[in-house]
Amino acid sequence: MLVALVGNPNTGKSTVFNALTGMRQHVGNWPGVTVEKKEGTMVVDGKVIRVVDLPGTYSLTAYSIEEVIARNFIIEEKPDVIVHVIDASNLERNLYLLTELLELSPRIVLALNMFDEAKKRYRIDVNKMRDLLGLPVVPMVAIRGEGIDELKYEIIHGKFNPRRVEYPEDIEKRIEILSDKIKQIGLEPARWYAIKTLENDADVLKKLSGMGAKDVLHLAEHLRHDIEDIFGDDIESVMASSRYSFAHGLFHEVAAPINVGGTTITDMIDHVVTHKYLGIPIFIAIMYMSFQFVFLVAAPFQDAIDFFFNGKDVNGVHINGLIDLSYAWMSTFMPDWLASLINHGVLRGLGAVITFLPVIMLLFLILSFLEDSGYLARVAFLMDSIMKKIGLEGRGVIPLMLGFGCNVPAIMATRTLKDETERKLSIALNPFIPCGARIQVFAFLSYIFFPDNAALVLWSLLMLSIVVVFLLGILYSKTLFRGESQPFVLELPPYRIPTLKGVSIHMWEKSEGFLKKAGTIIVGAAIIIWILASLPWGVEYGSEESYIGMLAAVLAPLGVLVGLTPEAIISLFFGFFAKEVVIDVLYVLYGNKGAILASMTPLQAYSFMVFMLFYTPCVATLATVYNETRNIKFLLFVIGEGFLVAFTMAFLVYHIGSLMGVGI
Template structure:
């Protein structure tokens, strides 16, 4: 058996080596260089073990001979176990090398050396460290021969199921791309090679040049520039900062400092935003400020787009033509009226509806990108970890739930960050219950008409109800359908930074683009279909009771009665299945004006409708994404049924209680 001792300089590695091997050691040089190589052989529990003391290094870059020797030995000789000797009195700094070793090998035993000294500095939770890393962690005091037998025992019989350090999605996607290009190469640990190529490691670059794979080198360079553009920093600093985030997060989880030490601005902010009492209210304030910013700042842009496309009717009754009217009259001069009407008042108005929602979606993703890139979202995950575990998810689950407020499609996709399949499925099942930006738009539209003086209160009641249902169902699901506990993991805590403008805009665009494409196709299509149903059969009043849409409304009238939902609303809900924003479009087609809509429903009926919209089936794009992520039709059906069951329950409850009490009728 071969064991390698690695670690930072001055961690007591040599003392540990001496304590293990005693007099049975041989000193020489590493081949071709003058760096000292110490090797020893012992027999432990009847097994012959060779111990190699690797040179002390702070990292595994290619800058020094010691670093190259260490990483090449681990990569090429593949020792059975690598013991990372950590100076426990300088835990956080020493954890950086561990992050690099974890990329090289899975079989690591951590020796927390100088543990007696460290206890005076921190309160260390060794058991938690073992759980979080999935590796054996043994406290040792090498100069006093303490913990040596436990260490060797762990090397022989230890449990190795390491949690992998994962980089942000932008980096991981590019690492995977490079790995795929290396598929046919005879290389050990392709992931490590891919990361090192992205890091611009000179030794690894030489290796690929010698292999004659310039295509991989060119691609790596291209991908490296892309990452640097997104984050606005050089790659070495970035990769190092991701590893430090992991080390910092792990340190925060397992060590409680007892003594004086340097305090950074990050430490100061973390001290408050991750506070037991203040942390959650601060999170609520940040969320409130973010949403307020999104909706208020988007409003003038939305009104401007609406004005440009739809024009407006002045108080005097005079109508200012918008682009749609102008285009309609122009087309009507050379094509039949119905065709011009279909193109302009059907399709083009659908497109205008999409563009009207664009500012809100873009600002929402802008603010989420700022929160993410600044490092605050990682703290939210840290803060919510304990709470989220009660509903069977780890802290990172909160991020996908929060993204759901923007759009459920990227939110469902973001559950990939959860490594545990059970947690992922649970998160996907809960995600559609979070009202997306489109549903919030519909809420804003309806509440503005029916609850002018209590708009914020009604909106908040819906959002809080959805959060309550998510918490309750999460708890129930984690005890029944998705039974299990959230796995322990290390929460990366990057230092706070001012996000780069370019990075924010790239992230914002990446997230908004998908939404716009979906909206641009589905909404425009749905708008065309609605127009046809409202116009056919030919000769009837547009959207009148003799039109197809009017007939469907008449037919569906009894279905919505127990919930106070009007037939017109049922049609809107049906089309909302294509995209939630279409609900507003249908109301415009069916009622013409907001005043007519106000006259058609009581506030209680409107609230019942809002509750139905809050929970009923997610849009077709979300369902397609859920299928893509789970590859299960049953799961998609489950999500649809879950939504309808909740929608019917709350809608019925609200309408029945409201009617009984005579509220809002």
């Protein structure tokens, strides 16, 4: 048995999904697009039932991927039952989608979610609603688990005898004529196809002309003109009005408003957080505090994980970590190269993956909190006019800000952007935001080379990254990532208190996805780095004689152009693995801080940092880019743009600096 969950965004659909499936769920992508597909199973009366959570939509037109996915799923997979999750406190608009669903399938269970909130606004006569619709209607409060058992019961035993959504007679007559014609060419559900053909639905028209059904198209055009003439308006408005009158009529039949009046809590909060002058400072303060919280909590865990795997140097004495110990132990009974591969390759890669976990989990904790509470929609409202300039909607600010923490969850968070082009643009820009690890390296190098102006240098790098992201955003959105300018109609839902269950499921889902998918790629890359650093046979790990050293030698002439020393190039190779390693490698290659200081002029050091600011992000970020887009060309593009921007910026800095005689 197959059950599909359908509903508007912000109706608690995922809460219902979580309540039905518990932890028995799986998150993936719909084929060919980056829209999330959630699937799970539930067991009722010993029967295992597949549950698919369709993307949240307001209607089922052909204008957005989400809507096309939802309706194609219903037509092609023919779910046995559709659960339409409705925000009962916003009944009228939610019933609009029902009018479209009824054209696709008669087997619909209505889940009147947030019934407690709704009761404050109107008295809803659930029995009358059942009678009028001829469908099972289950009032529920999914957040507290109320009504879940009743919903499961109706999914199995519900009786479906739905009332048809009637259009005005002048339209009904024509729908019938057309659907007779469509039946002849074997399309089902014929009534739905007839309505969509009349409505000029791009997808359906394409399908029909693909089938060579010219006479159907011709007839439809004729009938459409009739309707537009009779009603004096375009067909889309006429059809939508008819559906809304159904929804409006039904709503007023079953719901009697209770006059509460006055200001709501949501309105009071919004008055402050979207305030003309306070709004943006409050947003920045919330983000700042979130980061403080993330790093405060994550740092000890990260240090502990790092210590566990890699050991630590205390006063010049190395305390062994798991890798050292296991390497020593394995060398006693296997060839040295194998022990080194297992430990310095695989195990080190695994360590790197796990080190990411605390930050990823916490950043997602924050993100789910912002999202589930309803604040994210306000951020979109606040920031839209700024973000619009770089081709993104207001929510686009969130992944960019998360990038300062870690690019991995930031890129995963681009899912909050609904438009495919905007998502890709946002992913392409994200690596240019320096993550916490890069900022750490900059802080360290700034203190060595610019002891008096370290803060200023660091600050200049952050500003540079923001300027570059902004300029590239403007450039990209006008060229490579030019979208069709999707309308940005954003709902501002009432504030709600996020549930622990919802937040933790979201956090777990994301972390699990990272571990499983990105983890494999990262370990693979760790092995490749190990091979490059250890071969040919017998060289010292990562030395100038290794393949990495040779590659660095080949690249040295290019490096000279931007002031990079061969050692700096080697360190950047390792930085591909994880940015914080750059410092360790410099130490290994130069020996001590004094030698590092002597190896470069301040200008070279600055150019080195500028290069590091923009060049290829770490392997975990690249793994995530691939994972989110499943597009190898796009991945290569991200690598390429990184090198190009890094080289250009470092070149400019180095040569303008040299000409002006600064820091030589």
